[in-house]
Amino acid sequence: KAGVTQTPRYLIKTRGQQVTLSCSPISGHRSVSWYQQTPGQGLQFLFEYFSETQRNKGNFPGRFSGRQFSNSRSEMNVSTLELGDSALYLCASNYGTGIYNEQFFGPGTRLTVL
Amino acid sequence: GIQVEQSPPDLILQEGANSTLRCNFSDSVNNLQWFHQNPWGQLINLFYIPSGTKQNGRLSATTVATERYSLLYISSSQTTDSGVYFCAVDYSGSARQLTFGSGTQLTVLP
Numbered sequence: 020k021a022g023v024t025q026t027p028r029y030l031i032k033t034r035g036q037q038v039t040l041s042c043s044p045i046s047g048h049r050s051v052s053w054y055q056q057t058p059g060q061g062l063q064f065l066f067e068y069f070s071e072t073q074r075n076k077g078n079f080p081g082r083f084s085g086r087q088f089s090n091s092r093s094e095m096n097v098s099t100l101e102l103g104d105s106a107l108y109l110c111a112s113n114y115g116t117g118i119y120n121e122q123f124f125g126p127g128t129r130l131t132v133l
Numbered sequence: 134g135i136q137v138e139q140s141p142p143d144l145i146l147q148e149g150a151n152s153t154l155r156c157n158f159s160d161s162v163n164n165l166q167w168f169h170q171n172p173w174g175q176l177i178n179l180f181y182i183p184s185g186t187k188q189n190g191r192l193s194a195t196t197v198a199t200e201r202y203s204l205l206y207i208s209s210s211q212t213t214d215s216g217v218y219f220c221a222v223d224y225s226g227s228a229r230q231l232t233f234g235s236g237t238q239l240t241v242l243p
Contacts, residue, residue: 052230062233064230067229074229075230120223120229124176126173126175127175129174
C-alpha cells in the first residue's frame with residue numbers, strides 16, 4: 020500500500036495570506052489527524068477527522084480549520100497567516116478500531132511565513 | 134492534560150554502543166508509540182506498544198503501563214540511528230490524538 024502523502028512539501032507565504040495543505044491517508048484508512056511541529060512548542064495536535072466529520076480539535080485559534088472529503092483525503096487551512104505559524108505540519112493516517120489506534124505519518128509540509 | 138516526559142534530552146554515543154531512552158507519562162494510556170524523526174522531518178514508526186515488550190532487529194521496547202513508563206533500547210548503534218526519538222501517547226482511547234514528549238536527540242559518532 021502507498022503511504023501517507025502530503026502536498027505541497029514546502030511552502031513560503033507572507034503574513035496575512037492564507038494557505039491550504041493537503042493529506043491523503045493510506046488506502047482504507049478513514050481517520051486523519053493533523054499536527055503542528057515548532058521548535059518552541061514541539062509536536063501539537065491540531066484536529067482529527069473521521070468520515071468527513073471533525074471529531075476532536077486541539078487548542079488552536081479559529082484561523083486553523085480543516086475538512087475531509089468522501090475519499091478520506093483531508094485539507095487544512097490557515098487564514099491570516101502569522102510569523103508564528105511557520106512550522107512543519109504533519110498529517111497522520113489512523114489505523115484501528117475502538118481504543119486500538121496506530122498512527123502513520125506523512126512526510127509533512129514545511130511552511131515558512133515571511 | 135497528560136504529561137509526557139522523555140529522558141535524556143540529548144545523547145551522544147560512539148558507533149557500536151548501546152543506549153536506553155525513557156518515556157514517563159502522568160496518567161493511564163490506551164496507546165503508546167515510539168517514532169524516529171528523520172532529517173527531513175518524517176516520523177517513522179518504530180513500535181506500537183501500549184504494554185509489554187517488542188523487538189525489531191537492534192531495537193526493542195518495553196512498556197510498564199502500571200508504572201507509567203516505557204523504554205526504548207538501541208543496541209550496537211549505527212550512525213544512521215541518529216535523529217530525534219519521540220514517545221507519544223493517546224490516553225483518550227477514541228480521540229485519535231497523540232500527546233508527544235519533547236524527544237531525545239541521539240547523535241551516533243563514527
